[in-house]
Amino acid sequence: MSQMTETTAETTARQSGMQVSKTDVAIDVIGMHKWYGDFHVLRDINLRVMRGERIVIAGPSGSGKSTLIRCINRLEEHQEGQIIVNGTELTADLKRIDEVRREVGMVFQHFNLFPHLTILQNLTLAPIWVRGIPKADAEATAMHYLERVKIPEQANKFPGQLSGGQQQRVAIARSLCMQPRIMLFDEPTSALDPEMVKEVLEVMISLAEEGMTMICVTHEMGFARQVANRVIFMDQGQIVEQNDPENFFSNPQHERTKLFLSQILH
Amino acid sequence: MTTDTAYIRDEFVPERPAPGRAGGPIMWLRANLFATPSDAILTVLGVIFLLWAVPPIYNFIIGHAVFPGGTVEDCRAEGAGACWAYIYARFNFFIYGFYPIDQYWRPNIVFILGAALILPLLIPTAPFKRINAVLFFLVFPVFGFFLLSGGVFGLSYVPTEQWGGLLVTLIISLVGIICSIPLGILLALGRQSDLPVIKTLCVMFIELWRAMPLITVLFMASIMLPLFMPTGTNVDKLLRALVGVTLFASAYLAEVVRGGLQALPRGQYEAGASLGLSYWKRTYFIILPQAIKHVIPGIVNNFIALFKDTSLVSIVGIFDLLNTVQAASSDIEWASPTQAVTGYVFAAFMFWIFCFAMSRYSLWMERRLDTGHKR
Numbered sequence: 001m002s003q004m005t006e007t008t009a010e011t012t013a014r015q016s017g018m019q020v021s022k023t024d025v026a027i028d029v030i031g032m033h034k035w036y037g038d039f040h041v042l043r044d045i046n047l048r049v050m051r052g053e054r055i056v057i058a059g060p061s062g063s064g065k066s067t068l069i070r071c072i073n074r075l076e077e078h079q080e081g082q083i084i085v086n087g088t089e090l091t092a093d094l095k096r097i098d099e100v101r102r103e104v105g106m107v108f109q110h111f112n113l114f115p116h117l118t119i120l121q122n123l124t125l126a127p128i129w130v131r132g133i134p135k136a137d138a139e140a141t142a143m144h145y146l147e148r149v150k151i152p153e154q155a156n157k158f159p160g161q162l163s164g165g166q167q168q169r170v171a172i173a174r175s176l177c178m179q180p181r182i183m184l185f186d187e188p189t190s191a192l193d194p195e196m197v198k199e200v201l202e203v204m205i206s207l208a209e210e211g212m213t214m215i216c217v218t219h220e221m222g223f224a225r226q227v228a229n230r231v232i233f234m235d236q237g238q239i240v241e242q243n244d245p246e247n248f249f250s251n252p253q254h255e256r257t258k259l260f261l262s263q264i265l266h
Numbered sequence: 267m268t269t270d271t272a273y274i275r276d277e278f279v280p281e282r283p284a285p286g287r288a289g290g291p292i293m294w295l296r297a298n299l300f301a302t303p304s305d306a307i308l309t310v311l312g313v314i315f316l317l318w319a320v321p322p323i324y325n326f327i328i329g330h331a332v333f334p335g336g337t338v339e340d341c342r343a344e345g346a347g348a349c350w351a352y353i354y355a356r357f358n359f360f361i362y363g364f365y366p367i368d369q370y371w372r373p374n375i376v377f378i379l380g381a382a383l384i385l386p387l388l389i390p391t392a393p394f395k396r397i398n399a400v401l402f403f404l405v406f407p408v409f410g411f412f413l414l415s416g417g418v419f420g421l422s423y424v425p426t427e428q429w430g431g432l433l434v435t436l437i438i439s440l441v442g443i444i445c446s447i448p449l450g451i452l453l454a455l456g457r458q459s460d461l462p463v464i465k466t467l468c469v470m471f472i473e474l475w476r477a478m479p480l481i482t483v484l485f486m487a488s489i490m491l492p493l494f495m496p497t498g499t500n501v502d503k504l505l506r507a508l509v510g511v512t513l514f515a516s517a518y519l520a521e522v523v524r525g526g527l528q529a530l531p532r533g534q535y536e537a538g539a540s541l542g543l544s545y546w547k548r549t550y551f552i553i554l555p556q557a558i559k560h561v562i563p564g565i566v567n568n569f570i571a572l573f574k575d576t577s578l579v580s581i582v583g584i585f586d587l588l589n590t591v592q593a594a595s596s597d598i599e600w601a602s603p604t605q606a607v608t609g610y611v612f613a614a615f616m617f618w619i620f621c622f623a624m625s626r627y628s629l630w631m632e633r634r635l636d637t638g639h640k641r
Contacts (some may be wrong), residue, residue: 004528073539075539075540075542084534094544098542098544101539101540101541101542102542104540105538105540106536106537108533108536108537110531110533112533112534112536112537113537114529114534114538114551114552114556115556116555116556116559116635125541125543125544125552126541129543129551130541130542130544130547136305161553174541175540175541178541178542183614225623
């Protein structure tokens, strides 16, 4: 667990550019339930995310955190309740699903880069074939984002030739190339060597500073303290507690939250 | 060594080349053939086997063989080896079957054109891939068909019954291979579909065709099918065999491709989906290139089997390469003790050339497509 100390960068990040909209709802989850067969994985989830909000979801494994964010871009289907993303309600309608996915970037624990394509091709595939952007423009955008994640020199390599941290940064850049309005992170640093966690977190922090709406499932509590507006704690498929990071960490209310924090903060 | 627990490295160990391996032929023999007593025994046994097996084979194929220029009397002589003179004399029959002799230029053009179009397709760096592919997959079959069967543009009509030999073997196997690829892929995708109707249809198709021997398929196509068809309709025998072989091969291919699809981590599907790529774009750009790469050995294995299985069409009266060889072996003009054996050795060699080429090509392709993602 990499603990980040309070820095001046953090304070400035909180103050500048991280405006949360009061009226513009990015994601609205209302009374949502999900089952895997007979197993009730998500129970009565209510979550409203405003534009520009940065939310960290924490909780023990099997608590449904990943499933929740995977429902938001319909990698998983929910059975009850509503999920409305950027004003579009997710239903079985494939058109709506694609519409939502175009605007919602996702970063996976295991990167999921396309191993048979070069880094540049990984980044330009969706912009070219989903957005219909000309190849040259897509490549220019791709190089821009590769520079942002500080690995433009890797553009013509294959994913297998990169380190885990580099691959995850490429995965973030790949999502950004679609210019999404929301980014979902599913334990983005859990599969990384300890030395590589920081380089990925730095990219995520800079995204947050730009005001990207983000939901991150992560165990990086330092990251949560530094950039989150809200920390959500889940257990057994339910939202157990949510609060701003300061109060969440210093003054947890629910017994389960206290236990969890005592286990991971040492 | 002291038992100090603290240690700090004060010099960096520079990289140096690996120690050289001991050279020389003697060392090589020691290391590879006589490393242990049991190795030595196996080596000796192996040499004895080769000494026993190689000379007779050599004598039959080369040493005592009768080469072109020899006569049938030479072949009938006591102790004569393979009768290559006979193969040479009947070579055209093995290549063209009963195709009219004065029309051989037509299959020759098809052979040359086919080779000229397929070779650049197989070489990844050759230019004009798109035009090349259109010419080979769309224009060439139509052109080739009309050139071979004639009846148009003043060409004399040659019914498919007269086509034969290597020509027919190549036609059946190429059509079977090329048509079964898209069919097999669609069947494999269909079998994984979420839509129950499509899934059931694909499963039924695959299981039905896989459960029948190819011989049965060919028999049904050529003998039973006409019984069910309204009188007067006549579907060409070669065409029926082509359809049978293609559908048969596609069912097998579908299962191989399905193996590749299942080997892909779920994350690949999800990453494609989360970028907003539609099902077909996901499948085309992300899933299939990886899935097929995984199963190239299995696919080529199928193609090699298919190529050899084409010889089964002989049972429905089509004169493929093997059937022409078999037919010629009763040729009294060249009757000799080694006539039949020579024919089969020749046929085996012809099949081997094509199968070996396919095998080597697939190995080369596998290495080429390896982007080192197996970490």
